[in-house]
Amino acid sequence: MKVDVLLGLQWGDEGKGKVVDVLTPHYDVVARFQGGPNAGHTLEFEGKKYVLRSIPSGIFQHGQVNIIGNGVVLDPVLFRDEAESLMQSGVDLKHVLKISRKAHLIMPTHRLLDAAYEKLKGDAKIGTTGKGIGPTYTDKVSRNGLRVGDIFCNFDEKYSIAKKRHVNLLEALGETVDIAEAEAKWLDAIEYLKQYDIIDSEFVVNKYIDEDKKILCEGAQGSMLDVDFGSYPFVTSSNTVCAGACAGLGVAPGKIGEVYGIFKAYCTRVGSGPFPTELHDETGARIRDIGHEYGAVTGRERRCGWIDLVALRYTIMLNGVTQLIMMKSDVLDGFPVVKVCNSYRVNGVETRDFPYDIEHGIEPVYTEMEGWNMDMTGITSPEQFPEQFKAYISYLEQELNVPITIISVGPDRKQTIDLRNNR
Numbered sequence: 001m002k003v004d005v006l007l008g009l010q011w012g013d014e015g016k017g018k019v020v021d022v023l024t025p026h027y028d029v030v031a032r033f034q035g036g037p038n039a040g041h042t043l044e045f046e047g048k049k050y051v052l053r054s055i056p057s058g059i060f061q062h063g064q065v066n067i068i069g070n071g072v073v074l075d076p077v078l079f080r081d082e083a084e085s086l087m088q089s090g091v092d093l094k095h096v097l098k099i100s101r102k103a104h105l106i107m108p109t110h111r112l113l114d115a116a117y118e119k120l121k122g123d124a125k126i127g128t129t130g131k132g133i134g135p136t137y138t139d140k141v142s143r144n145g146l147r148v149g150d151i152f153c154n155f156d157e158k159y160s161i162a163k164k165r166h167v168n169l170l171e172a173l174g175e176t177v178d179i180a181e182a183e184a185k186w187l188d189a190i191e192y193l194k195q196y197d198i199i200d201s202e203f204v205v206n207k208y209i210d211e212d213k214k215i216l217c218e219g220a221q222g223s224m225l226d227v228d229f230g231s232y233p234f235v236t237s238s239n240t241v242c243a244g245a246c247a248g249l250g251v252a253p254g255k256i257g258e259v260y261g262i263f264k265a266y267c268t269r270v271g272s273g274p275f276p277t278e279l280h281d282e283t284g285a286r287i288r289d290i291g292h293e294y295g296a297v298t299g300r301e302r303r304c305g306w307i308d309l310v311a312l313r314y315t316i317m318l319n320g321v322t323q324l325i326m327m328k329s330d331v332l333d334g335f336p337v338v339k340v341c342n343s344y345r346v347n348g349v350e351t352r353d354f355p356y357d358i359e360h361g362i363e364p365v366y367t368e369m370e371g372w373n374m375d376m377t378g379i380t381s382p383e384q385f386p387e388q389f390k391a392y393i394s395y396l397e398q399e400l401n402v403p404i405t406i407i408s409v410g411p412d413r414k415q416t417i418d419l420r421n422n423r
């Protein structure tokens with residue numbers, strides 16, 4: 001059985017957590033392949049809301065195995081907080097969760113380095129989540145990292161070498177380092193981690209594939225934050241595109257099946273960096289208000305704008321998307337006109353191709369569509385969609401050349417319309 005991948009096509013926060021939860025009953029295994037607690041994946045059902053950061057979004061269904069893959073970076077303290085709060089809610093986490101031995105550990109000093117590098121950049125700062133993501137992946141690539149598997153073998157020595165190196169770096173950057181309290185908590189959380197099923201996840205995942213088990217890989221962030229293809233340097237430090245699922249779980253490229261590309265009916269971004277269709281006006285503020293566009297974890301205001309098909313065509317290409325999932329359609333319910341950016345004017349020349357530099361000289365060219373002016377949050381089948389909304393979907397499908405198969409009209413699990421059996 002091939003492995004399916006679900007990932008964000010914009011700048012993150014597309015609604016991945018909700019859809020993974022909705023799709024989980026069709027799968028045996030859900031696996032995260034990159035990112036770490038910079039993610040905040042929100043799920044809502046039965047009047048309750050949960051935000052997941054490092055733990056996959058498949059833990060609320062019916063006993064599916066959930067895996068934190070080797071491509072993930074794990075902060076033991078945040079992991080413990082997340083795990084304990086889930087167990088208090090009745091989730092039988094210890095029986096369903098497995099963690100790769102090869103996942104890298106975020107240390108307290110990684111967070112200090114994240115903050116110090118941001119401070120150094122001044123106005124050019126990335127606007128990171130401050131969770132130590134960049135420095136942890138930097139240590140991984142420069143072959144200095146600590147992995148989950150290390151906690152069982154000579155850990156004290158490995159930890160103190162890594163810490164010393166970080167402290168030297170921080171002091172060279174003019175920082176005073178006082179981590180005694182954070183360190184004690186972190187070392188305690190390392191002990192806590194030992195109770196979990198720490199595995200060679202690449203073997204386990206491939207065994208499941210051979211046994212014809214159905215696996216869903218859950219992406220974090222979005223393709224426009226990919227370290228290679230995103231709006232560099234305003235990106236995260238991992239490969240958020242589909243190839244990241246191969247490297248982050250040990251799945252061969254030929255084993256990838258469906259690629260679900262998820263996007264909002266409009267567009268948002270949190271943190272610094274270019275955003276061609278950003279609205280700095282009343283309309284942008286209205287989208288933010290109606291869509292509750294504030295970070296799931298940090299509470300930071302998300303920047304809002306119209307949908308950008310130039311960027312979407314680019315990320316659909318990079319990921320080999322086979323099905324599109326459109327989220328937050330209901331947020332546009334009351335807008336008399338909905339705009340779609342289908343091309344950019346770059347220094348006066350119109351193009352549909354995504355340019356190297358999206359920061360300078362870019363003017364989005366919009367197609368205006370009639371709004372639907374109807375509350376869609378209670379819709380349960382596609383026949384109930386207003387004609388103007390149907391026209392919006394058809395236009396996007398025609399321009400993106402991939403079918404939209406699932407539409408979300410509200411944050412709850414139930415507010416999801418699957419078009420696959422309905423068309």
Ligand code: GDP
Nearest residue numbers: 013014015016017040041042328408409410411
């Ligand atoms: P993720 O990081 O991709 O999982 O997305 P987030 O959880 O960070 O952000 C998505 C937000 O939109 C969450 O607050 C969800 O509860 C909410 N949401 C998801 N789908 C819909 C939808 O169709 N309509 C509305 N109004 N909210 C939604």
Ligand code: IMO
Nearest residue numbers: 012013038039040127128129220221236270271
């Ligand atoms: P989910 O999985 C939205 C952004 C940060 C910053 C940049 C780098 O919930 O979609 P980092 O801490 O990764 O070094 O920050 O990436 N960012 C996200 N934006 N959703 C996310 O995750 C994000 N994770 C990181 O705001 O601009």
Ligand code: MG
Nearest residue numbers: 013040041296
């Ligand atoms: Mg999020």
